[in-house]
Amino acid sequence: MKKQLWMIVLSCLCLGTAQAQKSNIPSIIPNPASIELLNGQFILNEEVYIIAKDEISRKSASIFNDFLQKQYHLSLPITEQDQEGSTIKLNLTSNTEKPEAYHLKVENDGITISGDHSGIFYGLQSTLQLISYNGTQLIVPAINIQDEPEFAYRGIMLDVSRHFFEVDQIKKMIDLMAYFKFNKMHWHLTEDQGWRLEIKKYPKLTEISAWRDSTIIGQYYDFKPFIYDGVKHGGYYTQEEAKEVVKYAAERMITVIPEIELPGHSSAALAAYPEFGSFDMDGDKPEDSKPLSGSIMAMKENGEPYDNDLNTQVPGFWGVHPNIYGVKEETFQFLEDVLTEVMEIFPSEYIHIGGDEVPKDHWKTSPISQRLIKKEKLADEHELQSYFVTRMEKFLNENGRKLIGWDEILEGGLAPNATVMSWRGEKGGIAAAKMSHDVIMTPNSHMYFDHYQAEDKTTEPLAIGGFLPLEKVYSYSPIPESLSSEEQKFILGVQANLWTEYIATTNKMEYHLFPRALALSEVAWTNGNNKNFKEFSEDRLPTRLAELEQMEVFYRVPEADVQITKDAKTGRHKVNITSFVKGSKIYYTVDGHKADQTANLYRGAFLSPFTGTDQDNLILNYIIVTPKGRQSNQFSVTIE
Incomplete structure (x- = not known):
């Protein structure tokens, strides 16, 4: 009886398929490449077997079952053996020309999903979105779908350094990303305001760098001097927890890409290990050197440095800090040690090293930095940053990994094999593509999900600034028209960034992500010829938003x-x-x-x-x- 009542409640929410049949537009996000509606329907009940003949497909079937159990109180038996009667068959195929593509066919007597492992997983996600309740039964409409992604890289970046999120919160986000066919989670783990990953060789990174005593209240520009909340904030992931997240994401076809910021945004790390900063601690500092060259220079709210600059606290205010790593051999060894442990946790082909917003005043007054510039015949501090990044890239390449950096790594010369993440508009991405470097487009004009969602900011919770409505996200095309057809091949895909200076809770994280992430999923997956904002917002979005609410996702209710x-x-x-x-x-x-x-x-x-x-x-x-x-x-x- 309880189950029957629960189904009745679902009937109010799960009407997407019926509406889709009326309008001939199925309620699937992202919109598939090719859809053919057939006659009939498939009945989903306890008598349906899922046939999965390899371990990875069985795991995908188990994740499919988890969703069915949570949303519909239904669990289907999974078997390796062929069965008579109603079945969902998962056919693993070798599809090297179209990775992640799938063929989903629903007929009266069964469902067949064919593709590589990712394709099978995505076909199951589309099947879940097709399910509706007709008053007595769960049904899936007869349909034939051929689908493939437009871009190989479909990502969302989550910054956990400004505000820390627990493992269960990360897993919920991963579940939602997988449901809408994202395949990359960029995990921003280090910043000025917090270091979030256990590094066993350097325990003070989690003892000291993972915690700040207080955080500013309000917008960065609201109060000078800053007003602090007086609440200690922090946290970190043990290596086992990080591996757990990586495994959980991989089972959902998502690669976790870690980011370890360098050479800037390093205040938290240098609070624990100031000897790796730009302070010349070998006694070779000239008498007339300015205070700016001393230690890591985290500042109090009045702009003055802390008294003991070799035991500086992790700062609790935002903005670009002057604290950067030095260019001593000891510093490079420290970073290689850190990256070695990072690579043991994260099997990702890519390691992100940041490289953005690097104030170089410390280097300008550091004798060690100036000697290195002279020794390596570098033109200036910009080329010194390129030297720094290139050394890190060489180390990663020697260990079979590739480097990603923000578009500032173009300044002073691009490291030989680097992939550029273009955030300051598209200019950096265009320049990198013209140099035959891979590019991920993430311009702040369209992909910064920490921005406000209404022009009238008084109606919105506090955010960093900007204005990014749903339709503007949907309108983005990751391929710049100024690139030739050959240069366009270097655009790997697109990513949204969720910086968390003003996002401290799961509800607020979800409020900023959804429904904009649904629009992004079609930017990343759906061919431009199949994109239409009116159809997206009127025919596909309403059902998915009602479903998100049923899934207890705190999305922003969009304007009518x-x-x-x-x-x-x-x-x-x-x-x-x-x-x-x-x-x-x-x-x-x-x-x-x-x-x-x-x-x-x-x-x-x-x-x-x-x-x-x-x-x-x-x-x-x-x-x-x-x-x-x-x-x-x-x-x-x-x-x-």
């Missing part, structure tokens, strides 16, 4: 589609409001007051009180309330 036209008979404005969350309610006012759940309940298009010529424009204020009671922000539209 508000259409205002003139009524031919009366000359008055006709207002039509369409929510992008299936089953939600809309409450509105046009009298200047804010909307709440005591306001007018929207029941269909309505006429404004006047023509618009006899007094000032009206303001439509509205809120959206989701099926489970989540209330949106206050939205306003001018009726003119």
Whole structure:
């Protein structure tokens, strides 16, 4: 009886397939390459066997079962043997020309999914999105899907250095990424404000560098001097925990790419090991050298350095800090030791070394740095940074790995085999592609998910700045038109970045990620010819948002589609409001007051009180309330 009641509740939410059949657009995100609707449907129940003949496919089937159990209280038997009756067959194929592609065919008597291991996994995710409840049974519509990704690299970066997230929180994010066919999680593990990975050779990185005594309150620009919360913050992942995350992600076809920042953004590490900074501790410092060359120079809120600059605290405020690694051999050995342990944890082909926002004032006043510039015949400190990055790349290459860096690594000359992550717009990515270097596009104009989601920032929780609405994310094309067809081949894919200066909770993380991550999934997976924001937002998004709520994901409720036209008979404005969350309610006012759940309940298009010529424009204020009671922000539209 409990299960039957639960199914009835699901029927209110899982109507995506029925709607898809009416509009001939299945509710799958990201939108598949080719879809053919067939006649009939497949009934999903306890009598259905999943046939998986290899270990990895069986693991994918088990993950599929986990979702079924959690969402539908259903678990299917998994077997290696062929079975009579209704089955879901997972056919492993060798597909070197189209890795990650899959063929999904649903017929009345069974489902067949063919592809490589990734393709089988993604075919199962699409199957989950096709499931609906018809009042008595779980059904999957008869359908034929041929699908493949547009880009090989489909990523999301999570910064855990500004604010730490527990392993279970990371796993939830990985589950959601896998469901929407992302395959790379860039894990930003070190920063000025925190070091998050256990390095056994250097225990003070987790004893000291993983913790800060306090964090600034409000926006970085709100208060000077800064106001602090007085709360100790920090945490780190043991090597076993990191390996657990890597394994969990790999089972979901996601590669975890670690980032160890260098040579800048190093305050936290240097708080524990200041001897690896740009301070010349060998007694060779000239008498007239400026204080700027001393130690790591983390600053108090008033801009003054801490008194004991060789025992500096991990800073609790944001921004670009002057603390950078020195260019001594001891420092390079320290970083190689760190990267050696990192490579033992992360099997990823790529290791990210940061390389961004490196203030070089310390190097300018450091005798050791200046001697190295002269010895290596470098032009300036920019070329010294290139020398630094190139040494790190050589070490990684010797160990069978590839280096990724932010686009600042172009300054002073690009390391020979480096992959560039272009964040300051597309300029760096274009330059790297023209130099025949691989590129991942992540421009802050379209891919910085820490930005606000509304122009009126007072309606949003505190964020770092900027404005990045859902439609702008969807509009992005990772291939710059200025590149030739040959140069375009170096664009590996696209990534969104979630920096967490102002994101301290799981709810806020999910609020910033969703639904923008759903738009990004189509940017990364779906061919441009199959992309259409109107179809995405009206036909595919509503079902997925209702599902996310059922999955207890704290997504941002997006603005409704508000259409205002003139009524031919009366000359008055006709207002039509369409929510992008299936089953939600809309409450509105046009009298200047804010909307709440005591306001007018929207029941269909309505006429404004006047023509618009006899007094000032009206303001439509509205809120959206989701099926489970989540209330949106206050939205306003001018009726003119």
